[in-house]
Amino acid sequence: GAGVSQTPSNKVTEKGKYVELRCDPISGHTALYWYRQSLGQGPEFLIYFQGTGAADDSGLPNDRFFAVRPEGSVSTLKIQRTERGDSAVYLCASSLTRDREGNGYTFGSGTRLTVV
Amino acid sequence: DAKTTQPPSMDCAEGRAANLPCNHSTISGNEYVYWYRQIHSQGPQYIIHGLKNNETNEMASLIITEDRKSSTLILPHATLRDTAVYYCIVRPHQGAGSYQLTFGKGTKLSVIP
Numbered sequence: 001g002a003g004v005s006q007t008p009s010n011k012v013t014e015k016g017k018y019v020e021l022r023c024d025p026i027s028g029h030t031a032l033y034w035y036r037q038s039l040g041q042g043p044e045f046l047i048y049f050q051g052t053g054a055a056d057d058s059g060l061p062n063d064r065f066f067a068v069r070p071e072g073s074v075s076t077l078k079i080q081r082t083e084r085g086d087s088a089v090y091l092c093a094s095s096l097t098r099d100r101e102g103n104g105y106t107f108g109s110g111t112r113l114t115v116v
Numbered sequence: 117d118a119k120t121t122q123p124p125s126m127d128c129a130e131g132r133a134a135n136l137p138c139n140h141s142t143i144s145g146n147e148y149v150y151w152y153r154q155i156h157s158q159g160p161q162y163i164i165h166g167l168k169n170n171e172t173n174e175m176a177s178l179i180i181t182e183d184r185k186s187s188t189l190i191l192p193h194a195t196l197r198d199t200a201v202y203y204c205i206v207r208p209h210q211g212a213g214s215y216q217l218t219f220g221k222g223t224k225l226s227v228i229p
Contacts, residue, residue, distance in 0.1 A: 041221060043160065105217070109159055
């Protein structure tokens with residue numbers, strides 16, 4: 001497709017469950033980013049992939065959060081033992097290489113995760 | 117933490133210019149000023165960026181003060197579709213943090229018919 005696709009668009013899960021959120025970047029974009037946006041706040045950086053490797057995962061809040069990008073395209077954000085505080089919109093973005101000027105970042109519409 | 121300060125909200129009449137201010141008094145010499153916007157239920161969208169010169173594109177104009185401690189995003193003829201949260205971000209093009217966008221809370225612009 002022409003844009004960044006994130007699935008599902010909405011996810012409701014029970015506290016303690018495991019969830020996976022998927023991101024399909026724009027074809028050919030080697031850089032991929034995950035952000036998290038809590039209600040009323042701006043997005044916060046979680047992790048950045050260059051190709052298959054996580055170049056910077058410093059934004060992941062704790063070891064319950066993990067992300068993979070095994071073939072350098074689709075990425076999955078995985079959250080174990082979900083907590084109510086994990087409820088947020090999870091945004092994915094992609095860009096060509098590292099896109100030094102940052103105007104090539106394309107964001108998806110996000111996955112709204114609700115932990116009940 | 118975001119290095120920018122923006123008013124939490126602004127109103128603008130449809131068809132008029134919207135002028136959104138941003139303070140970034142601690143900006144470093146290698147940091148650019150970026151503007152993104154986020155329409156309800158969508159991801160952020162790039163608008164414009166600049167270093168020290170004023171910039172204009174098909175969406176907006178960016179005016180940066182000579183001391184670079186503040187800037188203004190101008191939407192010349194606001195439409196209802198411009199209603200969104202506008203984020204001002206400072207970001208280096210190289211080195212640590214160059215790929216991260218550090219968002220603050222932004223300015224919620226409401227365009228009024």
